[in-house]
Amino acid sequence: MPSRLTFHAVAKEFPGVRALDDVSFAAEGGQVHALMGENGAGKSTLLKILSGAYAPTRGTVEIDGHPQAFRGTADAIAAGVAVIYQELFLVPGMSVAENLFLGHLPARHGVINRSRLLADARRHLAWIGEEIDPDLPVGHLPIAQRQLVEIAKALSRGARVIAFDEPTSSLSAREVERLFAVIRELRARGHVILYVTHRMDEVFAICDAVTVLRDGRHIRTFATLAGLTVDEIVRQMVGRDLKNVFNHTPRPLGPPALEVGAITGPGLSAPVTLQVAAGEIVGMFGLVGAGRSELLRLIYGAVPPTGGTIRLDGRDASLATPRDAINRGLVFCPEDRKRDGIVSVASVAENINLSARRHQAAGGLVLNRRWERTNAEQQVAALAIKTASLDTAIGYLSGGNQQKAILARWLSEQVRVILLDEPTRGIDVGARSEIYTIIQRLAASGVGVLFVSSELPEVLGLADRVLVMRGGALSAEFARTEATEERVLKAALPATT
Amino acid sequence: MSTRPHRFQIFWDRAGMLVVFALLFAGCSVFVKGFFQPVNMESILLSVSTIGIISCTMLFCLAAGAFDLSVGSTVACTGVITAVVINHTGSVPAGIAAGLGAGALVGLVNGLLIARAGINALIATLATMQVVRGLGYKVTGGKSVGVINESFFQLGNAYFLRLPVPIWICLGCFLLFGFLISRTTFGRNTLALGGNPEAARLAGIATVRLQVIIFTLQGAIAALAGIVLCSRMTSGQPMVAQGLELDVISACVLGGVSLTGGVGQMSHVIAGVLIMGTVRNAMNLLNLQTFDQMVASGLILLAAVAFDRLKQRGAGR
Numbered sequence: 001m002p003s004r005l006t007f008h009a010v011a012k013e014f015p016g017v018r019a020l021d022d023v024s025f026a027a028e029g030g031q032v033h034a035l036m037g038e039n040g041a042g043k044s045t046l047l048k049i050l051s052g053a054y055a056p057t058r059g060t061v062e063i064d065g066h067p068q069a070f071r072g073t074a075d076a077i078a079a080g081v082a083v084i085y086q087e088l089f090l091v092p093g094m095s096v097a098e099n100l101f102l103g104h105l106p107a108r109h110g111v112i113n114r115s116r117l118l119a120d121a122r123r124h125l126a127w128i129g130e131e132i133d134p135d136l137p138v139g140h141l142p143i144a145q146r147q148l149v150e151i152a153k154a155l156s157r158g159a160r161v162i163a164f165d166e167p168t169s170s171l172s173a174r175e176v177e178r179l180f181a182v183i184r185e186l187r188a189r190g191h192v193i194l195y196v197t198h199r200m201d202e203v204f205a206i207c208d209a210v211t212v213l214r215d216g217r218h219i220r221t222f223a224t225l226a227g228l229t230v231d232e233i234v235r236q237m238v239g240r241d242l243k244n245v246f247n248h249t250p251r252p253l254g255p256p257a258l259e260v261g262a263i264t265g266p267g268l269s270a271p272v273t274l275q276v277a278a279g280e281i282v283g284m285f286g287l288v289g290a291g292r293s294e295l296l297r298l299i300y301g302a303v304p305p306t307g308g309t310i311r312l313d314g315r316d317a318s319l320a321t322p323r324d325a326i327n328r329g330l331v332f333c334p335e336d337r338k339r340d341g342i343v344s345v346a347s348v349a350e351n352i353n354l355s356a357r358r359h360q361a362a363g364g365l366v367l368n369r370r371w372e373r374t375n376a377e378q379q380v381a382a383l384a385i386k387t388a389s390l391d392t393a394i395g396y397l398s399g400g401n402q403q404k405a406i407l408a409r410w411l412s413e414q415v416r417v418i419l420l421d422e423p424t425r426g427i428d429v430g431a432r433s434e435i436y437t438i439i440q441r442l443a444a445s446g447v448g449v450l451f452v453s454s455e456l457p458e459v460l461g462l463a464d465r466v467l468v469m470r471g472g473a474l475s476a477e478f479a480r481t482e483a484t485e486e487r488v489l490k491a492a493l494p495a496t497t
Numbered sequence: 498m499s500t501r502p503h504r505f506q507i508f509w510d511r512a513g514m515l516v517v518f519a520l521l522f523a524g525c526s527v528f529v530k531g532f533f534q535p536v537n538m539e540s541i542l543l544s545v546s547t548i549g550i551i552s553c554t555m556l557f558c559l560a561a562g563a564f565d566l567s568v569g570s571t572v573a574c575t576g577v578i579t580a581v582v583i584n585h586t587g588s589v590p591a592g593i594a595a596g597l598g599a600g601a602l603v604g605l606v607n608g609l610l611i612a613r614a615g616i617n618a619l620i621a622t623l624a625t626m627q628v629v630r631g632l633g634y635k636v637t638g639g640k641s642v643g644v645i646n647e648s649f650f651q652l653g654n655a656y657f658l659r660l661p662v663p664i665w666i667c668l669g670c671f672l673l674f675g676f677l678i679s680r681t682t683f684g685r686n687t688l689a690l691g692g693n694p695e696a697a698r699l700a701g702i703a704t705v706r707l708q709v710i711i712f713t714l715q716g717a718i719a720a721l722a723g724i725v726l727c728s729r730m731t732s733g734q735p736m737v738a739q740g741l742e743l744d745v746i747s748a749c750v751l752g753g754v755s756l757t758g759g760v761g762q763m764s765h766v767i768a769g770v771l772i773m774g775t776v777r778n779a780m781n782l783l784n785l786q787t788f789d790q791m792v793a794s795g796l797i798l799l800a801a802v803a804f805d806r807l808k809q810r811g812a813g814r
Contacts, residue, residue: 343689
C-alpha cells in the first residue's frame with residue numbers, strides 16, 4: 001500500500017524569526033513531490049523537522065495517518081524517514097558495508113560478523129543497480145556513488161519517506177540519469193519522495209506534484225504538472241511586493257569607485273567584470289552556489305585571484321591580502337559572521353576597534369586607549385548597537401547587533417567601497433531595516449556598495465543596479481527600473497534544457 | 498542568559514586565581530613550618546623564575562591558539578651554546594648574543610613551520626623539541642661545559658636590591674609582556690588570532706607574520722631563560738630542563754589561560770606560576786616524597802582545569 005506524508009499546520013519559530021508559518025500539505029506515496037521556493041523560503045527548515053533535527057513549534061507531521069512526535073533524528077529514522085542531504089553523512093574512512101550498517105553492525109559479543117556484513121551489504125547494494133564493492137572505503141567513491149550508498153543505507157533501515165535536498169547539484173548528466181532511475185524505482189515501490197530543487201528541468205523530468213513555499217508559508221500545491229509552466233511556478237515562488245520598506249531615494253552617482261576587470265579564481269567559471277560607482281548600491285542575486293561569495297572574496301583578496309585587475313578610485317590596486325584591501329579603503333562583511341566576522345570571546349569594543357586601532361596606536365604598537373574607548377562608544381551610539389556594555393563578549397549579542405558591530409569596525413576606517421555578503425542573513429526584521437538604513441547612509445556619503453543577497457526583495461528594494469550570477473559567472477544585469485522579480489529569478493535559475 | 502558582565506565576574510575573571518593563590522599562601526604560612534620566612538620566599542621565587550620567564554611568551558602562544566613544546570630543549574641547547582661561545586671567545590656578551598640568536602632561530606623555524614607550512618603546532622614543536630635537544634648534546638658530545646669566565650656567573654647569582662637577578666629578570670618579563678598583551682596592537686591581535694583566525698585575517702591582521710613573530714619571541718625568551726639557568730649552574734648542561742615545556746604550560750593553565758586561544762591575561766600567568774611554586778615548596782617543606790609530589794602536581798592541575806571549566810560555564814560560554 002502506498003505511504004502518505006502529511007504536514008498539518010507546521011510552524012517553526014526561532015528567536016526573532018518565523019521560519020515556517022502554518023505549513024500544511026500532503027505528499028502521496030508512489031509520487032515524486034517537488035518542494036520549491038527561494039533561499040529562505042523554509043524548505044530546509046521543513047526537511048529538518050521531517051528528519052527530527054528540529055521539533056516544530058506547532059503542528060504535526062503524519063505518516064500513514066499516524067501523528068509523529070520525533071524527539072530526535074533517531075526517532076525519525078525509526079519511523080521510516082530518511083533525508084538525503086547535499087553533504088552526505090558517511091564516514092569516509094570506513095567501508096561501504098560498515099557505513100550501510102553504522103550503529104547496528106551484525107555482531108556477536110561485540111565481534112563483527114564480517115561475512116554476514118558483506119553479504120547483507122551486497123544484497124542492499126544490488127537493487128540500486130550499481131556495482132559497488134562493499135569492502136571499499138567510502139572516501140574512494142565518487143560523489144554520485146556515495147549518494148547511492150546513502151540511499152541504500154536509508155532503505156536498509158526501512159525508509160518509506162525519503163527526502164532529497166538538491167541531490168543533483170554535484171552530479172554529471174549521466175549520474176543524474178542513474179539517480180533518476182533509482183528514484184523511479186523508489187516511486188514504483190510506493191514510497192513518498194520529497195524532492196527539493198531549484199532546477200525547473202528536473203521538476204518536469206521526474207516530479208509528479210509540486211509544492212511552493214515562500215517566506216515560510218505554504219503558497220500552493222499543484223497535484224499534477226499537467227498544464228503547468230515554468231513561469232507559473234516562478235510566479236508562485238516570488239509574487240509579493242515589499243519594495244516600499246526600503247525607502248529608496250535616488251542618489252547622485254560619482255565616478256567609478258571599484259572596477260573589477262576579468263577577475264578569475266576558484267568558484268568562478270568565467271572571468272567577471274563589474275563596476276561600482278561612488279555612492280552606488282549594487283545588489284548581486286543568485287542561488288546558493290552561484291559563486292557570489294567566492295567573487296566577493298576574490299575581490300577582497302581573502303582568496304587570491306588567479307587573474308584580472310582591480311581598480312579603486314581609478315587607480316590600479318593589487319590586493320594580495322585583506323590587509324592591502326583595507327589599506328586601500330575596500331572592506332568586506334562576510335556572510336558567516338560567527339565563523340569569519342566576529343571574535344566571539346572578545347568584547348564588543350575589541351571587535352569594533354580590531355582594524356582601525358592600528359592607525360591610532362603609538363608607533364603602530366601601543367594602543368591609544370582614549371581613542372579606543374571613544375570610538376567604540378561613538379560607534380555603538382551611532383549604529384544603535386544594543387549591548388549591556390562595551391566590555392560584553394560579542395558572542396552574547398544578537399545576530400543583528402553583531403552585524404552592526406562589524407559594520408562599525410569598517411566605519412571606523414576610511415571606507416571607499418564596502419562588500420557585504422548576505423548582510424541580513426539570520427537577522428530579525430527590525431534590525432534588518434536598521435542595516436538597510438546604514439547601507440543607504442554609507443552610499444549617500446559617497447561609498448560604493450556591492451552586496452550579495454539570496455533574498456529577492458532585498459536586492460530589488462535596496463539596489464540601484466542588480467547583477468545576477470549563475471553557475472560561477474555573471475548572467476544578467478538590470479537597471480533598477482528594469483529589475484523585476486520574475487526577470488531576476490529567471491536569470492538566476494539554471495537554464496531549462 | 499545574563500548579558501551584563503557583573504563587576505564581580507570581571508574581577509573574578511581577572512584575579513580569581515590570584516585570590517586562590519593568596520588563600521593558598523595564607524594557608525601555607527599558618528600550617529607549614531618554615532614557609533613564611535624571608536629566605537623561603539626568596540627560594541620560592543628563584544625556583545619559579547625559569548618557568549615564569551618562559552610562561553610570558555607561552556601566554557602569547559596559547560592566546561594565539563597554539564603552544565610550543567620545544568622550549569625545554571631550547572633552554573638546554575642555548576645554555577650550552579652560550580657556554581661554548583663564552584669559552585671560545587672569552588666574551589660574555591658574544592656568548593649571550595649567540596644563545597639568544599640560536600633561541601630566536603629555533604622559534605623562527607617553529608613559526609614558519611606552523612604559520613607558513615601549516616603544520617600542526619603539536620607536531621612541529623614536538624619535532625623541533627627533539628631536534629634541538631639532540632643538537633644540544635651534539636655540541637658538547639653529551640657532556641656539560643663549565644664556563645671559565647666567572648663574570649658570567651653574575652647574571653644568575655648576583656643580588657640586586659636584596660633579590661637574586663633571575664627574579665628581577667622574571668619580574669621584568671612579567672611587566673613587559675603584561676604590557677604587550679593588554680596595551681598593544683600586537684597583544685590584541687594575538688588574542689583575536691586565537692579567538693577566530695579567519696575573522697582576524699579578514700579584519701586585516703597579518704596572521705602569518707604575527708604567528709612567526711610570536712614563536713620567534715618564544716624562542717628568544719626561552720633562550721634568555723636558558724642563559725640565566727646556565728649562569729646559575731655555572732655550566733651549560735645539555736640534559737637540563739627535560740619536561741620544562743609541560744611545567745610552563747601547566748603553570749599557564751593553572752592560572753586560567755585558555756588552551757583554546759583568544760583568552761589570556763598576564764595576571765593569570767603570574768597566579769599560575771606562583772601557585773605552582775608555592776605548592777612545590779610546601780610539599781618539599783612537608784617532606785613529601787618526589788613520587789607523591791608528582792601525583793599531587795598532576796591532581797592539582799586537573800583540579801585547576803575543572804575549576805576553570807566551572808568558571809566558564811558560570812559565564813555562560
